[in-house]
Every structure is written in structure tokens, then in C-alpha cells.
Amino acid sequence: MEKESTFMYDEDLDRLMIFNNIGDDEKVYGSVNILNLILDITTKNRIANIEIRNVSDYLKSIEKDPSILKMLNSAKINVMQVRGGFLIQIVLVGLNKIEKIPYTIPTEEKILITA
Numbered sequence: 001m002e003k004e005s006t007f008m009y010d011e012d013l014d015r016l017m018i019f020n021n022i023g024d025d026e027k028v029y030g031s032v033n034i035l036n037l038i039l040d041i042t043t044k045n046r047i048a049n050i051e052i053r054n055v056s057d058y059l060k061s062i063e064k065d066p067s068i069l070k071m072l073n074s075a076k077i078n079v080m081q082v083r084g085g086f087l088i089q090i091v092l093v094g095l096n097k098i099e100k101i102p103y104t105i106p107t108e109e110k111i112l113i114t115a
Contacts, residue, residue, distance in 0.1 A: 007075035016055040018075045022048050068094040
């Protein structure tokens, strides 16, 4: 599932926050810390918000250009259920550049999380 999101990049703290719209019938149920991510999950098992800490260092470590953070036009979250876990892909769009940030999250139990 792909959904347009709003975002905020804090250069001083090097954190990128991406906010999904949640329905009136949803509330944030809790947060999960995974790697350098904080995921806020709703009562309907959807990702409400994602925060990426030390995002520019992470981009460099996966050979992506961190300069896109200073010229972001949009950010999207894609979540795909994969065997043994799920894949979160964050798509950053700035000027004439697109960077895709992948996170593969293994799980011991089958869970369903959507964007």
C-alpha cells in the first residue's frame, strides 16, 4: 500500500519524521523501536508515523545521497508483507532526485502492518 504523507526533517537532530493521515476512528496505540526507526502503530495496525534517527548517516551507509534531505518535496511510506517479516520502503523525492530507503524487518510471529 502506498500513501502520500507529510514530513519534517530536523537537520540539527538529523531526524526525519513522516506522518500518515489516520482516520477519525483510529488512534495511535503504541510505538515500536526497530534499528534507528520509531514506528507509531494505530489501533488498526497501520503505521501512523515513522521517525528515522541519524537519517543522513544511515543514507550514507547504504550509499544514498543525504543531500536530498535538505531539498525534500515529498516522502512516502510503502509497506509490504514479505515471507518472515515485512519490508518498509521510504521514498524521498527532492528536486530531480529520488532516493529509496529500504528496511527489512523480520518477525517471529506473523503480524499485519500497513501504511
